[in-house]
Amino acid sequence: MTPRGRLTVRQAIAGQVISLANLIHRPVLNDAGTRVGRVSDVVVRWDAGVAHPRVVGVLVGVGSGFALVEARDVTLEQSSVHLRTQRLLVERPVRRDGDVALARDVLDHQLVDVAGVQVVRAADVYLAKIPEGWELAGIDIGLRALARRFLPRRRTCPSPDRVIDWADLQAFVPRFADPALPGPSGPATAAGTAGSGVQLGLPARELHELRAGEVAAIIADLGRREQAQVAALAAPSAAAEALREIDPAKRDALLAELSDDDRARLLALLREDDR
Numbered sequence: 001m002t003p004r005g006r007l008t009v010r011q012a013i014a015g016q017v018i019s020l021a022n023l024i025h026r027p028v029l030n031d032a033g034t035r036v037g038r039v040s041d042v043v044v045r046w047d048a049g050v051a052h053p054r055v056v057g058v059l060v061g062v063g064s065g066f067a068l069v070e071a072r073d074v075t076l077e078q079s080s081v082h083l084r085t086q087r088l089l090v091e092r093p094v095r096r097d098g099d100v101a102l103a104r105d106v107l108d109h110q111l112v113d114v115a116g117v118q119v120v121r122a123a124d125v126y127l128a129k130i131p132e133g134w135e136l137a138g139i140d141i142g143l144r145a146l147a148r149r150f151l152p153r154r155r156t157c158p159s160p161d162r163v164i165d166w167a168d169l170q171a172f173v174p175r176f177a178d179p180a181l182p183g184p185s186g187p188a189t190a191a192g193t194a195g196s197g198v199q200l201g202l203p204a205r206e207l208h209e210l211r212a213g214e215v216a217a218i219i220a221d222l223g224r225r226e227q228a229q230v231a232a233l234a235a236p237s238a239a240a241e242a243l244r245e246i247d248p249a250k251r252d253a254l255l256a257e258l259s260d261d262d263r264a265r266l267l268a269l270l271r272e273d274d275r
Contacts, residue, residue, distance in 0.1 A: 017137065018078050019157050020125035021149050024103050028060045028074075028081045037062040039081055041101040042127065044136050051167035055127060055134040059101065071133050079155040102136065123149070126163065138163045210234055212241035219246075219254075228257035231266065240269035 020042060028037040040061040044053035058074050058081055060067045073085040100106065102125050109122055123146035128137035142161025210218070215234045219227040219242060231239040231254065243251050243266065255263050 016129045017157050017160075018076060018127040018129075018134070019140075020102050020107060020127065021123070021145070022078060022153050022158060023076075023081075026080050026153075028058070028069075028083065030083050031086070036060075036083070037067065040066060041103040043068070043099050043101050045098050046100045047098055052128070052135040052137060053100065053166075054132070055136070056099070076127070076134055078157050079153075106139070121146075123161075124158075126157075126160065136166050138165045140164075208233060208235050210238060212238040215239055216242035216245050224250075224254055225257055227254050232258055232262045236265050236269055240266050243270065 023039055023042070026039045027035040028039060030036050037060040039058060041059040042055055043057040043059060045056045046053045055071050055076075057068050057070050058076070060069055060081075069083065069085070073083060075082040075084060106122055107125055121141065122139040123142060124140035126137045126140065127134045138160075140160050140163050142163075144161040145158075148158055215230060215238050219230050222230065231243065234242070243254070246254065255266065258266070
């Protein structure tokens with residue numbers, strides 16, 4: 001982990017780090033200290049080339065509606081959010097290009113550790129304070145981070161367990177055209193869609209070098225779209241051998257997710273193996 005990614009207990013105590021899992025559903029207070037809603041989500045702007053996306057807003061649940069409050073109009077604390085504005089407009093927030101809602105799109109989503117050949121989940125998401133506001137710092141994949149979500153919440157940020165710096169992560173995004181995703185595919189457009197998640201930021205060649213057994217171990221724990229992405233990025237021979245271990249009906253559904261070229265390449269290899 002890089003020095004920037006080491007979220008220390010001292011930082012947490014000093015209010016420099018916020019646990020998203022511990023913040024969700026906390027009260028949103030006006031300048032008089034009256035509760036006007038609850039934290040529903042925190043939104044970051046996911047721009048290409050930015051290692052730690054900046055927090056741009058807080059989604060506030062107000063009655064049966066929602067209000068998206070810009071980051072400059074709130075003060076974030078671990079146990080509450082304070083409004084700096086008198087106006088709280090309840091509306092149906094529109095998802096802007098590049099916006100990622102962390103509780104919906106990242107928390108509890110899958111993380112593919114290619115080096116360790118395993119699938120884990122983001123048990124918590126950490127925000128770090130910077131001079132300009134707050135940014136997405138990292139993900140906690142530890143079991144203790146998951147377990148503490150079933151315990152009474154704390155007023156201070158809980159100590160991180162196994163944190164991965166967000167700079168070491170990248171979106172697990174479609175490699176091929178997807179009509180369900182308008183415009184160019186990227187982290188923000190893929191986040192929150194069925195089968196989206198994140199993976200360790202290793203180049204695609206790392207996936208290409210996996211053996212058949214390792215490919216099979218990874219796709220066994222993934223959703224269909226993610227399975228298809230791994231199959232498309234892995235070496236064709238390894239992917240084909242791994243696909244032979246899958247139930248035929250599930251294999252056909254997985255192949256249907258692939259581009260025409262990738263599907264034809266794998267089908268040719270599968271037919272060769274049947275001879």
